[in-house]
Amino acid sequence: MGLSYQDFVKKYQLDDFKTGLELRGHEKINFYNDLNEIFKVICKIFDKLTTISSLRGGQVLMSLAKLQTRESVVNKTDVKNGLNVDRLEKLMHAFDYLEQQNYIKIKRKTKKFHIIQLNDQDNPDFKLFQEIVQKFWRSPQEDKESIRNWSDKK
Amino acid sequence: MRNTPSLKEYINREIDNLGFKLQEKRRSWISFLILNSISVLLLLLIEFKVIYINIPLLNTFFRGFLIIYLFISITIPILWRFSYDGLTVEVKKNYHVLLNPHYRIRKSKIKDYQLIGIYISSNRVAFKFNKHKNKLFTDIVRTRWLPRKRKSIISKYGLSPFLRFNEFSTPLNFQKQFLNIVLALQEWDKEKKSISR
The missing domain is CATH 1.10.287 (Helix Hairpins)
Known part of the structure; x- marks a missing residue:
């Protein structure tokens, strides 16, 4: 099982604002080590994302990580819409590459309907990746909606 | 070389996909x-x-x-x-974004140039010497990783008395960079009101 941001917050009760955070002796060392471990995984995620050679591979992975937490079934068109890309063909190479790399799993239900999933069994670091993306990343579709609302407001 | 029909067509499609309209400004x-x-x-x-x-x-x-x-x-x-002629996108009343495509025909043997680039800049948002607005502008620029200077000579050497957001993109990341500068304008529009109060 991969490292989790939420487990880290829960372990040290960082979201409990009623009580103060007191760390003594080994607790402090464990906290420091856990924090370093999280940063190490984040660095590994950076490294993996930057070495994805397919043009939109990194974006596809992020969009999938965001969608997968919200919806039970994610298909290629959902990813395309999330990234606000006009044609699915632009992402085909990325899907193939990520499947080859074992980063994602594609279940081909029909000729056109393909369900995709992050392969977090083989890549345990995806758990933290998914948590970060879900919490902090805004997809181009969300950005587009935000600016459309602002633009239409008089 | 500033423009090619295919590049313009590409930009037009991307802008259209975001729900805006591309206009050509030649003044x-x-x-x-x-x-x-x-x-x-x-x-x-x-x-x-x-x-x-x-x-x-x-x-x-x-x-x-x-x-x-x-x-x-x-x-x-x-x-x-x-400096000012180019493709514009009106994103909201009083806010527009100027696009300047650049295409280098000659390949340099010494430098490895990015062949196709699009310089994106906003309209003037404030006077440079307004302390509060300058601070807000700097904050937005920092948080959004926007380049501080644009390509024009006036801006390059800090001669312009006005503040405007700048961004650089290639055709591949054009949409994301365009969204970034429009979101910067949106943030500016919201935060500016709190300064004025």
């Missing part, structure tokens, strides 16, 4: 027309001796002025053309 010809009409008029008036200065010192001054004016009337429209 340099107005300055060219006005400045050069005055030049022609002055030269005609001199030719037909309507303007005739008898005093040698004044005559020298007038000639000097005329030479400077003729030089300016040619250079200003050219500078205008490269």
